[in-house]
Every structure is written in structure tokens, then in C-alpha cells.
Amino acid sequence: MSNDAVTAIAEPQVTRNRRAAEFWYYFSENKGAVIGLVVFAILLVVALLASVIAPHAPSAQYRDAILVPPVWLEGGRAAYPLGTDAVGRDILSRLIYGAQYSLFIGVVVTTIALVGGIIIGVIAGYARGWVDTVIMRVMDIILAFPSLLLALVLVAVLGPGLLNAMIAIALVLQPHFVRLTRAAVMAEKSKDYVTAARVAGAGHFRLMFKTILPNCMAPLIVQATLSFSNAILDAAALGFLGMGAQPPTPEWGTMLAEAREFILRAWWVVTFPGLAILVTVLAINLVGDGLRDALDPKLKRS
Amino acid sequence: MVRFLFGRLAVLIPTFIGVSIIAFSFIRLLPGDPVALLSGERVMSPERHAAISAQLGFDRPIVVQYLDYIWGILRGDFGTSIVTKQPILDQFFALFPATLELSFCAIIFAIVLGIPAGIFAAIKRGSFFDQTIMGTALVGYSMPIFWWGLLLIIFFSGILQWTPVSGRISLLYFFPPVTGFMLIDSLISGQAGAFKSAASHLILPTIVLGTIPLAVIARQTRSAMLEVLSEDYVRTARAKGLSPFRVIGIHALRNAMIPVITTIGLQVGVMLAGAILTETIFSWPGIGKWMVDSVFRRDYPVIQGGLLMIAAIIMFVNLIVDLLYGLINPRIRH
Numbered sequence: 001m002s003n004d005a006v007t008a009i010a011e012p013q014v015t016r017n018r019r020a021a022e023f024w025y026y027f028s029e030n031k032g033a034v035i036g037l038v039v040f041a042i043l044l045v046v047a048l049l050a051s052v053i054a055p056h057a058p059s060a061q062y063r064d065a066i067l068v069p070p071v072w073l074e075g076g077r078a079a080y081p082l083g084t085d086a087v088g089r090d091i092l093s094r095l096i097y098g099a100q101y102s103l104f105i106g107v108v109v110t111t112i113a114l115v116g117g118i119i120i121g122v123i124a125g126y127a128r129g130w131v132d133t134v135i136m137r138v139m140d141i142i143l144a145f146p147s148l149l150l151a152l153v154l155v156a157v158l159g160p161g162l163l164n165a166m167i168a169i170a171l172v173l174q175p176h177f178v179r180l181t182r183a184a185v186m187a188e189k190s191k192d193y194v195t196a197a198r199v200a201g202a203g204h205f206r207l208m209f210k211t212i213l214p215n216c217m218a219p220l221i222v223q224a225t226l227s228f229s230n231a232i233l234d235a236a237a238l239g240f241l242g243m244g245a246q247p248p249t250p251e252w253g254t255m256l257a258e259a260r261e262f263i264l265r266a267w268w269v270v271t272f273p274g275l276a277i278l279v280t281v282l283a284i285n286l287v288g289d290g291l292r293d294a295l296d297p298k299l300k301r302s
Numbered sequence: 303m304v305r306f307l308f309g310r311l312a313v314l315i316p317t318f319i320g321v322s323i324i325a326f327s328f329i330r331l332l333p334g335d336p337v338a339l340l341s342g343e344r345v346m347s348p349e350r351h352a353a354i355s356a357q358l359g360f361d362r363p364i365v366v367q368y369l370d371y372i373w374g375i376l377r378g379d380f381g382t383s384i385v386t387k388q389p390i391l392d393q394f395f396a397l398f399p400a401t402l403e404l405s406f407c408a409i410i411f412a413i414v415l416g417i418p419a420g421i422f423a424a425i426k427r428g429s430f431f432d433q434t435i436m437g438t439a440l441v442g443y444s445m446p447i448f449w450w451g452l453l454l455i456i457f458f459s460g461i462l463q464w465t466p467v468s469g470r471i472s473l474l475y476f477f478p479p480v481t482g483f484m485l486i487d488s489l490i491s492g493q494a495g496a497f498k499s500a501a502s503h504l505i506l507p508t509i510v511l512g513t514i515p516l517a518v519i520a521r522q523t524r525s526a527m528l529e530v531l532s533e534d535y536v537r538t539a540r541a542k543g544l545s546p547f548r549v550i551g552i553h554a555l556r557n558a559m560i561p562v563i564t565t566i567g568l569q570v571g572v573m574l575a576g577a578i579l580t581e582t583i584f585s586w587p588g589i590g591k592w593m594v595d596s597v598f599r600r601d602y603p604v605i606q607g608g609l610l611m612i613a614a615i616i617m618f619v620n621l622i623v624d625l626l627y628g629l630i631n632p633r634i635r636h
Contacts, residue, residue, distance in 0.1 A: 032437070140313070141320035144613040146575035149593060153605055156597040157328050233446055237579055240448045241594060256449060263452050264460045271456075274449025281444040289440070 026294035033290020039283035047099040054093040055079070058250040062088040067266045083268040085259065091269065094250035095276050101251045102232045102280055105166055109231035112170035114224050117177020122208045124178065125185030136182070139175035147172040147230075148237055155243045162245040165238045166231075173227045180223055184216030218295040225288035229281040236277050252277045306628050310621055318617060322375070325609040326368050329602040380607035385599050390607040394589065399482025400470060401588030404580070405573045407504055408512035413566065416516045420523025420562075424531065425550065435520065442517030447576055451510040451583040458506060465502050468585035472499040511580045515569040522565040526558040533557075560630055567623025571616045 028034055046053060056062075068084045069076045076083065082092040124135040142150070147169075154168035155161075188194060189212060197211045238244035239253025247258055252273040259269035346354075355361045359370065374381065380390040423435040458465045466472065470484045477491035485504065488496035530536060531554055539553045540546075577590030585591070589608065596604040 032440075137313075137316055137320060140317045141324060144317060144321050144617050145324075145609065146571050146578070146612065146616065148575040148578055149609070149612060152578065152594070152597055153328060153609060156600075156605070229444065233444075236446055237448060240446075240579070241582065243597070253446075253448075256452070260452065263456050267456050267460075270449070270452050274446055274453065277446045277449060278441070278444060281446070282441060285440055285444050 023294050027290050030290040030293055032286045033293070036283040036286025036290065039279065040287060043099055043280055043283065044103065046096055047103050050096045050100055054090075054096040055081075056090040056093040058094045058097040059089060059248045060093075062090075064088070067262070067269070069266070070268050082272050083266070085255075085269045086262055086266075089248075091272055094255060095252070095272060097250040098252045098255065098273070098276065099280070101162070101245065101249065102235070102277070105162070105169075105235045106228040106232050106284070109166050109170045109173065109235070110224050110228045112166075113173040113227055113231075114177055114220065116170070117174045118181050118213070118220065120174075121178040121181025122185055122213060125182035126189065126204070126208045126212070128186075132182070135178065139178050142172060142175045145172075148234060151234060151238060152241065152243055155238060160243045160246060162235075162249065162251065165235055165244040169231050169234045169238075172234075173230060176223055176227070177220065180219050181216060184219060185212055188212045188215050222288060222292045222295060225284055225291055229284040229288070232277065232284070233281055307625065310624055314617055314621060318614065321613045321617075322372060322610055323368070325606050325613070326371055328609070329606055330364065375610070380610070381603040383596075383601050383604045385596075385601045385604075390604055393592065393604070394608070394611055396482075397587060397589050397592050399479075400484075400586060401574075401577050401581070401590060403483045403485065404504065404507050404511060404586060404588060405570075405577060407508040408573060408576075409515060409566065409569060411508050411512035412515035412519050412569070416519030417523050417562065420520040421527055421550070421555070421558075423520070423524045424527035427528065432524075436524065439517040439520045442513045443521070445513055445517075447510050447513060448579045448583055450513060451506065451580060454506050454509065455583070465506050466499075470500065470503050470587065471496065472503075475499060507580050507584045507586055510583070511573060511576050514572060514576060515566075518569065518572075519562065519565060523558065523562050526561045527554060530554045530558040560627070563630065564623060564627055567619060567626075570619040574612055574616065 062084065065077065065080060065084045066088045067086055068080050068088075070083045071078055071081050073083075080090050080092070082090075082095070084090055085094075120135055124132045150172050151165070151168040154171065155164050158164035158167065185208075194207065194211055197207060202211060235244055236251070236253030236256070239251045240257045242257055245251035245254045247254055255273040256270060259266075259273065263270045352361070359367055362370075371381075378391060380394075382389050383393060386393070419435050419439070423432040426432050455467055459467045471488065475488065475491070475493055475496045477487060477493065477496070480487050480490055484500040485497065488500040531550075536549060536554050539549045544553075574590070577588060578594055579590070580586065581588045581591035582594050589612065593605065593608050593612075595601075596608065
């Protein structure tokens with residue numbers, strides 16, 4: 001009796017390991033994806049250890065060091081490796097703390113959009129009928145606006161700030177998850193294993209979230225990485241427009257907005273925050289491409 | 303085809319009604335009193351408050367207000383701006399050509415570079431060129447374009463001094479707008495150097511706005527070409543001894559273009575979102591900058607009308623793309 005139970009549990013464990021190994025095989029074949037993953041891991045460590053790594057406090061102003069160029073330029077100082085901004089704050093330290101904000105924004109926004117999108121999408125795809133029609137029309141309405149414009153107006157209504165920016169971005173990213181989930185659920189719903197589970201007496205809730213959903217996850221994971229990078233980009237854009245995180249928060253987009261007037265005098269105040277955004281978004285998109293190759297059997301290289 | 307068109311319209315009209323409800327609701331969702339907001343948040347007597355409220359129609363039931371707003375829109379009346387007191391529709395038509403000109407140049411830039419790059423990458427799959435093109439495309443796709451614009455200004459306007467920093471044309475030139483498109487108007491005006499000035503103002507915004515569509519089109523063209531190139535009919539064409547140019551240019555490209563056209567159509571929404579950032583950076587007097595300025599001035603009627611018109615444009619373009627898609631690819635009509 002106990003032996004049977006052990007084999008019953010051990011077997012899925014083996015297939016899961018094999019699946020993970022297969023996944024890693026395809027993922028690691030894509031060199032870009034591995035590089036992206038490494039860069040992302042480094043960013044994560046930097047963000048977590050910001051208070052240890054950063055040479056200065058993010059909002060400490062040094063009156064004797066205003067617009068100091070990076071260390072390798074004439075007039076640069078070793079204390080400020082990437083130079084200082086117009087009020088004498090160390091750019092490197094601000095970038096390091098900024099990583100916390102960007103990754104936090106990405107995680108929170110993606111989680112809200114993913115969870116909300118999955119719940120709504122599963123309901124739409126499973127229930128069909130008028131529930132489905134109403135949900136999909138509402139999603140069409142959200143998608144009819146350019147996402148950044150809708151987020152901008154939402155933030156204007158809710159009031160500028162990082163939290164409201166994150167809510168707005170999550171709302172505009174969510175329809176993509178709803179559509180993907182609904183399509184996947186509709187494709188899976190008529191398959192035999194679902195019918196079998198229904199005949200065996202599984203309730204609606206169990207059918208929706210335990211039977212069907214796990215088989216729809218691949219496209220959602222890929223979309224989640226895309227949303228992660230989109231969330232960081234949009235939050236930075238809102239910050240740049242003055243509607244996201246407010247100064248003196250060391251958020252990268254907000255830093256760019258503050259630096260705008262100095263672009264022709266001090267290129268470094270503009271260059272580094274944007275470079276940080278680009279590297280982060282690029283790393284996540286590289287991982288996303290790798291995930292898509294590894295998870296989507298249609299695109300797998302034969 | 304007619305049925306297909308009506309099917310699309312049957313979905314579009316409820317969506318548009320929904321869009322109008324959303325645009326209409328924003329101002330009512332605002333925390334606080336719309337009358338106080340609209341009149342500049344000054345302290346006012348209850349009588350004056352009631353008078354303004356009645357003047358703006360806020361004392362009526364919300365459904366009546368909404369129907370009144372829709373009735374106005376159907377007659378072409380989107381209301382007036384609180385700040386400039388001008389009719390919103392007039393402002394929109396004055397500014398839209400600037401955005402249209404910029405978007406048009408940007409999408410041409412993206413198509414002219416993106417499609418050949420994608421085809422080339424697909425033909426030379428796995429080569430150094432393929433990897434370079436696709437690597438560059440991914441960088442473009444990940445680009446924070448507001449930063450990209452600032453970098454280009456630093457380099458081309460600051461260091462090289464080749465291009466102006468902002469605006470549509472140098473202040474030296476003045477001529478009445480005929481078409482609203484600066485490139486055409488400057489030619490019509492016949493003033494020496496006017497066209498050159500307009501073109502040099504347009505270059506950097508075009509590159510900035512075209513970067514993400516360029517990357518998306520290149521990636522989509524490559525994957526569509528790869529899919530088509532592995533089809534049997536392409537192998538047949540090759541086996542028949544047709545020249546590689548003919549096989550790729552005629553047989554493969556025509557079918558590969560179907561998803562690419564959809565992608566190009568979808569870029570319209572991306573462009574209008576990008577215009578918000580691009581126009582802000584380059585002080586380009588189009589509807590993107592108009593919307594951002596209105597958000598900052600709390601000019602709610604403009605935000606409301608602008609949202610509605612921009613959504614209508616996107617929905618219209620998507621409809622056109624759907625119809626085009628139905629024309630090229632009869633399979634999806636049913």
C-alpha cells in the first residue's frame with residue numbers, strides 16, 4: 001500500500017525532472033537567452049544588495065561635486081565613478097538603487113496583470129456565452145487605446161506617483177493575458193482528459209484551475225516576460241513624462257527627466273540611466289526569446 | 303467580403319460605444335469636484351458653484367450628460383478646451399497633420415529598412431549577418447525611445463551640429479499651411495532652403511519613432527520568410543530551376559508578406575503611443591504633445607476628446623488592416 005503511494009508520487013517527479021532537463025537543453029542552446037539570464041541575475045543581486053554595494057546614499061548631495069564627469073574623463077573623481085548630477089548626487093549609487101525600483105515594478109505589475117488576466121481569461125474561455133462576450137468586448141475597449149496614453153491618462157486621474165503608475169500599467173497590460181488564456185483554455189477544454197475529469201465529478205473550479213490551466217501555461221510564461229520588460233519601459237516612460245515616480249526617487253525614467261535640461265552640457269547624466277533601462281529590458285527580452293524557443297514546440301528547431 | 307465587413311462593424315460599434323463611455327467617465331472618476339477642477343480650483347460661493355455647474359451641465363443626470371456628449375460628437379462638436387477656449391476638433395485638425403507626417407515618415411523608414419533586413423536575415427539564416435541583424439533588432443525592440451531621442455540629440459545636434467534640436471522648421475521661414483504637411487508646404491512655398499530645413503527637423507524624430515516598428519517588422523519578416531521558405535511550393539520552384547531571386551522575390555515574399563502587413567497595421571497603435579514620447583522630446587507640435595500638455599494643464603475636455611479620437615483612428619486603421627488581410631488571404635474571411 002505505502003509502496004504504491006511512493007511510486008505514484010515518484011513517477012511524476014521523474015517526468016518533471018526530465019521535462020525540466022529538456023527545457024534547459026533547448027533554453028541553453030540559445031546563447032543570447034543564457035547571457036540575458038546571467039545579466040538579469042546580476043541585476044537582481046545588485047538590487048538586493050544595493051545598500052551594501054552603493055558607494056553613496058542615493059539622495060546624498062555633495063555640494064562640492066556638481067556635474068562631476070565620469071572618472072575616466074578629465075576632472076572625474078574616483079569617489080564618483082559615473083559622475084554626479086546637477087545637485088551633486090552620485091549617479092552610480094542612484095542607478096544601483098534604481099535597479100530596486102525597476103525590478104520591483106516589473107514583478108508587481110506582471111504579477112497583477114498575470115493573475116488578473118488568468119482569472120478573467122479562464123472564466124471567459126470556460127464559461128463562453130454572454131460572459132465571454134462581455135469580457136472580450138471590455139478587453140477590446142482597453143486595447144483600442146495606445147497603452148502608454150491610457151496609462152498616462154489613468155495616472156493623471158489617479159494622481160502622479162509610482163503606485164498609481166504601476167496600477168495603470170498593470171491594467172493596460174492585462175488584456176493580452178486574458179486573450180492568451182482564453183484561447184488556450186478553449187483549445188484545451190474539448191480534449192479528452194478534461195471530459196474524463198468532468199465525468200469523474202470534478203467541479204467547475206477544479207476543472208478551470210487545476211485541470212485545464214496548468215496545460216495553458218507556456219504562452220503565458222512567455223507573455224509574462226514580455227510584460228515584465230514592457231512594465232519597466234512604460235514605468236520609465238511615465239517617470240520621464242513626470243507622471244511616474246516623483247523626484248528625488250532614483251527611478252531611472254525619473255532620473256532622465258531631471259537630467260533632460262543638461263543634455264548638451266553633461267552627457268553622462270542622460271546616458272547612464274537610459275543605458276541601465278536598455279540593458280535591463282534587453283536582458284529580459286533575451287530571456288523571453290529563449291523561453292519562447294524552449295516552451296513553444298511549434299518554433300522548436302528541428 | 304461584404305459579410306466580413308459587416309461582421310467586423312458589428313464588433314466595432316459596441317467597442318466604440320465602450321470607448322466613448324471610458325473617455326467620458328474619466329473626468330467623472332476624478333477625485334473631487336469637477337466644477338471646482340474645471341474652474342481652476344478657486345474658492346467660490348455656492349451660488350457661483352451652482353451657476354457654473356448648470357452652465358457646464360453637471361447638474362443633470364449622468365446618463366443625460368453622456369447622451370448629450372455623444373449627440374455633440376455625432377454633430378462634430380467635441381466641446382471646447384478649458385485653457386485655450388478653442389473648439390477641440392479645430393485644435394485636433396490643426397495638430398494632426400504634424401503627427402501624421404511624422405508617423406508616415408517613421409513607418410516608411412521602418413518598412414524600407416525592416417523588410418529587406420528581415421528577408422536578408424532569413425536567407426542567410428544562422429550566419430553572422432543574421433545574428434547581427436537580429437541582435438540589433440532586439441536592441442531596437444528593447445529601446446527606451448525617450449532616451450534614444452536624447453542620445454541622438456546629444457550626438458547629431460550637440461556634437462556634430464547637423465540637425466536642429468526641436469520644432470518642425472526654422473523660424474527663418476514662414477508660409478501659410480496649405481496641406482499641413484511641412485515637407486509639402488515648404489516645397490509649395492518655393493522659399494530657398496525651406497524644404498531642407500523641414501527635412502532636417504524631421505530626420506531625428508523619424509528615426510526615434512521608427513525604431514521600434516523597424517525592429518518589430520524586421521523580426522516578423524524574418525520569421526514569416528523562414529516559415530514560407532520551408533514550404534513545398536518553394537522547393538518546387540527551386541527544383542524547376544527558377545532563379546533564387548525569382549523564388550524569393552515572387553514565390554516566397556508574396557506569401558510571407560501576409561503576416562507582415564498585419565504587423566505593420568498593428569504598429570499604428572505603437573506609433574501613436576510613441577508619438578507621445580517623441581513629440582515631447584522634440585517639441586513636435588502634434589497630437590501626442592497636445593495630449594501630454596493637456597494632462598499637465600488638467601484640460602479634461604481635451605483629454606476626453608483626444609482619447610476618443612485617437613482610439614477611433616486606431617480602430618479605423620485596424621479595420622482597414624483586417625479588410626486588407628481578408629483581401630489578400632481569402633481563407634480568413636469565413
